[in-house]
Amino acid sequence: MGIVLGPNRYGKAETRVVRVVRDGERHELRDLNVSVALSGDLDATHVSGDNAGVLPTDTQKNTVYAFAKEHGIDQPEDFGLRLARHFVATQPTVHSARVHIEQYGWHRLGPHSFQRDGAETRTATVTVDGAGEWVVAGLADLVLLNSTDSEFWGYVKDPYTTLPETKDRVLATAVSARWRFASTTVDWAASYAGVRAALVAAFVETYSYSLQQTLYTMGRRALEERPEVVEVRLALPNKHHLLVDLSPFGLDNPNEVFVAADRPYGLIEGTVRRSDAPSYDGAF
Numbered sequence: 001m002g003i004v005l006g007p008n009r010y011g012k013a014e015t016r017v018v019r020v021v022r023d024g025e026r027h028e029l030r031d032l033n034v035s036v037a038l039s040g041d042l043d044a045t046h047v048s049g050d051n052a053g054v055l056p057t058d059t060q061k062n063t064v065y066a067f068a069k070e071h072g073i074d075q076p077e078d079f080g081l082r083l084a085r086h087f088v089a090t091q092p093t094v095h096s097a098r099v100h101i102e103q104y105g106w107h108r109l110g111p112h113s114f115q116r117d118g119a120e121t122r123t124a125t126v127t128v129d130g131a132g133e134w135v136v137a138g139l140a141d142l143v144l145l146n147s148t149d150s151e152f153w154g155y156v157k158d159p160y161t162t163l164p165e166t167k168d169r170v171l172a173t174a175v176s177a178r179w180r181f182a183s184t185t186v187d188w189a190a191s192y193a194g195v196r197a198a199l200v201a202a203f204v205e206t207y208s209y210s211l212q213q214t215l216y217t218m219g220r221r222a223l224e225e226r227p228e229v230v231e232v233r234l235a236l237p238n239k240h241h242l243l244v245d246l247s248p249f250g251l252d253n254p255n256e257v258f259v260a261a262d263r264p265y266g267l268i269e270g271t272v273r274r275s276d277a278p279s280y281d282g283a284f
């Protein structure tokens with residue numbers, strides 16, 4: 001009984017590309033997850049390890065980033081067609097290219113501020129104990145992004161530091177916030193809307209030198225605008241957007257094409273509270 005190679009394909013899956021179009025103050029944002037799968041005359045690499053016909057998946061990923069810069073991203077169908085045609089037209093061994101794209105929706109909060117569609121959750125935690133009644137409201141997975149007005153520099157450099165300083169970066173986070181009330185007689189709906197609006201406004205309006213600074217301004221603004229709230233606890237993952245080096249392809253990249261890295265990520269956590277209202281861990 002003989003053994004033969006059956007159907008096969010290969011490619012780079014889930015290239016996360018974020019394209020910012022900078023039209024002066026007003027930016028546009030495209031956020032895609034691109035998966036490429038190529039097939040054709042690829043028996044040799046499987047059967048004997050001869051890679052002469054293999055376009056590396058790393059090259060496929062680079063092509064996604066380079067095309068995002070050179071041609072921009074308008075409709076995902078057009079972007080997919082451009083990529084798929086390119087692989088089939090330029091690689092003699094590739095007879096079929098399948099490009100699957102997920103586009104994440106964002107809506108505008110300001111000229112260069114955006115909120116990811118969907119995903120957001122409202123939470124409520126109630127505790128009744130010997131010390132009293134406590135209500136903590138919150139939200140999770142509120143994904144926000146500023147495509148400019150964020151710097152990060154002046155930090156410690158030790159022998160293991162490689163991070164370049166930046167005067168202009170993308171700042172993005174998935175806000176997890178929980179806030180404690182002074183009493184149990186509150187207009188919960190109005191309060192929730194007010195705290196949420198304060199958190200979002202502070203994120204959008206803060207010119208940021210660190211996510212830590214943004215965290216503090218968010219908590220502070222919620223407390224300033226909502227007297228019924230005494231303590232805000234925030235957890236802000238730094239959803240890193242890393243600038244892609246397009247110079248090997250003769251392309252510049254003035255903060256336009258980014259890798260949206262999912263892990264590892266910085267996690268910035270902090271409490272902002274009224275000085276006359278001590279934290280009460282039992283409520284959270």
Ligand SMILES: O=c1[nH]c(=O)c2[nH]c(=O)[nH]c2[nH]1
Nearest residue numbers: 152163209210211212238266
């Ligand atoms: O806003 C930031 N805070 C940090 O502490 C940090 N660390 C890092 O690598 N990048 C960032 N960004």
